[in-house]
Amino acid sequence: MEAEASREGRLEIIATHVRRCLRCDLSDRRLHAVPGEGSATARLMMVGESPGASEDAVGRPFVGRSGGVLDRVLNLSSLRREDVFITSIVKCRSADRAGAKLRNRAPLKWEIGACRPYLTRQVEIIRPRIILCLGGSAARGVIDPGFRLTEQRGKFFPGPFSSELMATFHPAYAGRWKGSVAQGRNLEELLLQDIKMARDRLV
Numbered sequence: 711m712e713a714e715a716s717r718e719g720r721l722e723i724i725a726t727h728v729r730r731c732l733r734c735d736l737s738d739r740r741l742h743a744v745p746g747e748g749s750a751t752a753r754l755m756m757v758g759e760s761p762g763a764s765e766d767a768v769g770r771p772f773v774g775r776s777g778g779v780l781d782r783v784l785n786l787s788s789l790r791r792e793d794v795f796i797t798s799i800v801k802c803r804s805a806d807r808a809g810a811k812l813r814n815r816a817p818l819k820w821e822i823g824a825c826r827p828y829l830t831r832q833v834e835i836i837r838p839r840i841i842l843c844l845g846g847s848a849a850r851g852v853i854d855p856g857f858r859l860t861e862q863r864g865k866f867f868p869g870p871f872s873s874e875l876m877a878t879f880h881p882a883y884a885g886r887w888k889g890s891v892a893q894g895r896n897l898e899e900l901l902l903q904d905i906k907m908a909r910d911r912l913v
């Protein structure tokens with residue numbers, strides 16, 4: 711219990727650093743940094759690309775439309791949000807100014823590099839059994855810069871601290887292209903299939 715409290719405490723220290731971080735340009739367009747949330751002893755860690763507008767508005771991961779999709783597939787996999795840890799490869803909204811608005815874009819290599827120590831530290835503290843990357847950009851940032859989601863989705867790779875790495879579709883993408891069929895199933899079904907596969911690997 712004491713060890714768990716200390717893990718939570720160490721995660722909170724990282725979150726405090728993230729909220730004040732000015733290491734890259736993404737700090738100047740965020741409303742809230744999104745360090746991540748969930749169990750400090752999670753066996754399954756989910757890593758997205760970057761917070762979107764909804765997440766930036768409240769400082770929590772996957773709360774917008776993509777959060778709805780993620781909650782649905784977690785539910786169908788008998789997993790609870792509080793049992794997993796959800797974060798992203800960059801902790802601030804990755805976007806460019808377009809007039810008065812912001813337009814989302816993929817995080818740049820140097821932004822991912824600047825933010826990397828936070829994710830590394832979170833993994834080091836939590837020591838998850840599986841790190842599941844949500845989307846190609848997260849997979850390229852965590853597993854391999856040449857990662858190809860269409861070919862390597864659903865496969866396991868060796869990760870840090872005896873973990874295994876795996877990638878699946880980003881929930882926003884799966885939700886947007888719900889009607890698209892690959893391997894005879896729609897993308898949300900494939901996302902669900904991958905999450906169940908990761909879950910089954912935990913036992």
Ligand code: SF4
Pocket residue numbers: 728731732733734735736737743800801802821824825
């Ligand atoms: S994206 Fe990461 S490195 Fe860049 S300002 Fe935010 S927390 Fe810092």
